[in-house]
Amino acid sequence: AASEGTQQVVFAVLATSVTLIATFVPISLLEGQVGRLFSEFGLILAAAVVISTFVALTLCPMMASRILQRSKSISPAEREEANPDASTHLPETVMSRGYNALLKRALDAPVVVIALAIVFSLGGVVLYDTLPRELAPREDRGVAFIPMTAPQGSTANYTDSQARIIERDLLPFQEDGSIETVYSIVGWGNRPYRGFVVMRLAHWDNREASQGELVRQMRPITRRLIGARAGVASPAGLGLRGSSTPLRIVVGGPDFEEVKQAAAELLRYAESNDNLINPGMDYEENQPQIDLKLDRRRADDLGVSVEEIAFTLQSMFASKKVSSYIDRGREYPVIIQAQKKDRRDINSLENVFVRALDPDSGARKLVPLSVFVSATENAAAAQLRRFDRLPSITISAGLSPDYTLGEAVAFMEQGAESILPSSIKMSYSGQSKVFKSASSGVLLSFSFALLIVFLVLAAQFESFVSPLVIVLSVPLAVAGAIYSLTLMGISLNVYSQIGIILLIGLMAKNGILIVEFANQLRSTGKTVREAVLEASILRLRPIVMTVISTILGATPLVLASGAGAESRVAIGWVIVGGLIMALILTLFLTPLLYNLMAGLSKPPHSQALETQD
Incomplete structure (x- = not known):
């Protein structure tokens, strides 16, 4: 009986095993971070199916023949009378x-x-x-955090005062044992107006509420905060970074000016969604800068070349190596530069002179540099980033506890269709990129x-x-x-x-x-x-x-x-x-x-x- 039963199902067992293996192997071929996570998963399941197939066709029939008891025998006539059409x-x-x-x-x-x-x-x-x-899925990892953004230009002391307000409002959670420790990081990312409040929750066995429930209970704390924008977030699964800003949209285009305008419009669209926490972009024009504009026609009338003006600006306000000397067998550079008091502000251009040609006498005389160069104070971005070799600006935001990454990406894609011009390209980075590829x-x-x-x-x-x-x-x-x-x-x-x-x-x-x-x-x-x-x-x-x-x-x-x-x-x-x-x-x-x-x-x-x- 064991031999006949095995022969009857051997094809079905082999077909089933090969089918399962054919299903598991593609899982191990996934690319990216998700592929690295599930590559062992698929291979181990395939190996387990191979071993179980061998056991099913060898060990199981042997054990059935030894362990199962012989049933009451049925004569062929009785079998024919009971079910004339059945072979078994x-x-x-x-x-x-x-x-x-x-x-x-x-x-x-x-x-x-x-x-x-x-x-x-x-x-x-x-x-x-x-x-x-x-x-x-948002897992209960026993930790939550509150990213915080104060107005640009805020000092570290001001950001710290806002973090202390959050810490004070979290005291009830510490008193009931839901939170064990709370600590804040001010000046996060080398920016004094950014803060980060970390809450380490109690062990799962020592608290009744889950991490998701605690995050929902903490949301009113961030909404009451007036002096800064803040939101409660949870760490991402799969060991991915960027938990505070899982939504990252990269706006790229032919030049930074066009990209800046498109990104600003898309950022305003993101700010209209209350489920996006602290939307912002990595292009911030907060770096002091002086723009110099050269009057080329006047310089040409006075016989001053552009090279001479550039050489003078570099030598006096930056520095210029003009020579070198040797002392005791060692060579030292000779660098010229104006004194600090003579290059302190924009008015210092009036104290620097170049030789110009007098149109009346034809003689050369000293003319202030401010005659040719006008200076204006301005602000610019500290860094200009590129993505896929294009000038780009990244818009990032956190997510509220009940808002998924798929909904956020779909919301931004819908806005990009109506806001971004054809010359602007939208792509993804961070968790958003992993989500789309996965x-x-x-x-x-x-x-x-x-x-x-x-x-x-x-x-x-x-x-x-x-x-x-x-x-x-x-x-x-x-x-x-x-x-x-x-x-x-x-x-x-x-x-x-x-x-x-x-x-x-x-x-x-x-x-x-x-x-x-x-x-x-x-x-x-x-x-x-x-x-x-x-x-x-x-x-x-x-x-x-x-x-x-x-x-x-x-x-x-x-x-x-x-x-x-x-x-x-x-x-x-x-x-x-x-x-x-x-x-x-x-x-x-x-x-x-x-x-x-x-x-x-x-x-x-x-x-x-x-x-x-």
Whole structure:
């Protein structure tokens, strides 16, 4: 019995294993920071499937032959009388009898079943657009912080006074034990008007409120702060930097003047959104500067060259090496420069003279430098940055606790379409760049995994019909995962997307069990309807058992708590919800599709017999 049972399921086990491996491998091929996180994950799962396949085909049959007790023997006559059409006798149960009756009705009403499956899948498509999107779920890491921005030009003492106001308002949280320590960093980023208040929360077991709940309770503190802009933020998942400003939009263009105007308009648009905390840009014209303008026509009339004026300005106000001398075997440079009192302000230009040509006498005389050069005080940016070799300005902002990165990026993209001219290019950096690349990378991996699974099954079944029947059940699993995410209020992040990719292999496994055994029965001469009915009923118990075991295995992820629980909960609910919601429809849709499409191909065994004849 163990030998015959193993021979009967060996193809299904191999097909299932190869399908799972084909699903896990694309996960390890993801690029960027997300790829580095999940590369080991995919390879370890693939290796585990290989080992479990070997155990299932070797150790499990041996243990079954030794441990299972011999059942009551049934004579061929009794077996024929009990079920004349079945090659394998199994005791009927209430579940199998009920499933048999419902399956016959489903096969007689294909339009109803297909319509239900389509409506179920389209519902998932509609809900997919409503799901909040973010790079990673906000995990309870036991720490929160408040980035603070005072008016430009504020001193460090003023910024410190605003930080002390926040620290005073946080005292109730320290008294009830929610916060252990609070400390502030003033002059953050070498800017005296920037501050950073860090709150280290109590251990998870010693506080009732989660980090997200505490952050929501702290929001009124920042709203009451009048002397500075502030907002409460949480550290990012995946070990990414830039938690205080996850939204980073890079505005690039042909020149800084045009980029500055476009970035200023986009910044005003960002400031209109209350869910964006402390929006700002890295282009700040707060560096004192003196602009010099040369009157070239007057200099030409007086016979003074531009080179002479430039040489004089450099020599007197900057410095100029004009010679060198040697003393005791060492060479020293000779540098000329005006004294500090003679280069203190703009009026110092009147005390510097150059030789000019007198138009009346033709003689040269000394003329103040201010005759040719006019000076104006101005302010400029301390640094001019480039991104992708273009002059660029980065707009950054934090996010409120209930506002996701996907919503923020979509908001800025909508504003950029109406604000930015065609000559201006918008791109992303920091967490926003990782979010955009991860979203497209996971979608590509999902499509790649689905294609590989289809091709692998086509090679194993030597037909395109059977793999198509199996793969068409995947949309039901994805829709079920989206329903579960919506019901549980979980965002669509990199963890839930990885769970959706895993569903491809998990759902294909159920279809393989039905389709492969139905092909075996067809090779014995049964019709398509008879084969799919018997295969579905005989494979009902294995399918339900594997689904239940998978759900039980993912249950600890759903019930996870503590540090990093949000990430595990996202994967767990995708697997549990996708399998539960899609199982019922799959048990009817896969047999129905096989009954409709299997007639287009012949099982391999029958083809081999025709060749021999």
